[in-house]
Amino acid sequence: GAVVSQHPSWVICKSGTSVKIECRSLDFQATTMFWYRQFPKQSLMLMATSNEGSKATYEQGVEKDKFLINHASLTLSTLTVTSAHPEDSSFYICSAGESSYQETQYFGPGTRLLVL
């Protein structure tokens, strides 16, 4: 099956710093990638839809200036959490769909962020 990777798998940072998370589709091209966050024992909350070569579409309530998304190529999207605060600590997961079958999404392993 299709493989999506994320890097780093976990990160600890100080409050006020910025953290970049990478999401890569390893064996297919993805015109669209999605970014989610997940709190313990809760479902995935869609943050934004990342489109290759265009601006990301953010869900209501998600600050676009805080969560910067760049989808520079068909295999790479990045999420940057700017000026991170402890409340941003969460599990961030990306997913990608093959161009012709967007409904079938494959998820990365997730990035656990802890902001001290």
Place this chain on the structure above:
Amino acid sequence: QKEVEQDPGPLSVPEGAIVSLNCTYSNSAFQYFMWYRQYSRKGPELLMYTYSSGNKEDGRFTAQVDKSSKYISLFIRDSQPSDSATYLCAMSGDNQGGKLIFGQGTELSVKP
């Protein structure tokens, strides 16, 4: 009312039992239905994908979709301790731009 409703459990069954997981939804435009399995601290793994109504079987897993009742199910036969995970239903439609709408997830524990 949420678009997709799923009982969060937890659900505990003995090894070998048949497990039934269900989701209901309200948007009649949904046509694509998926089940994901998520182990603790891992990303979700696609288990089953079904288009429109009908059944689909893959090994010990069977997915059913009843669009008339807006109800989907996942059955796990001969459940194993390794099936212990959270199971998330997800669905989408042609007007969703590829976005998936997830259920809350059901936490399943299979006891040896």
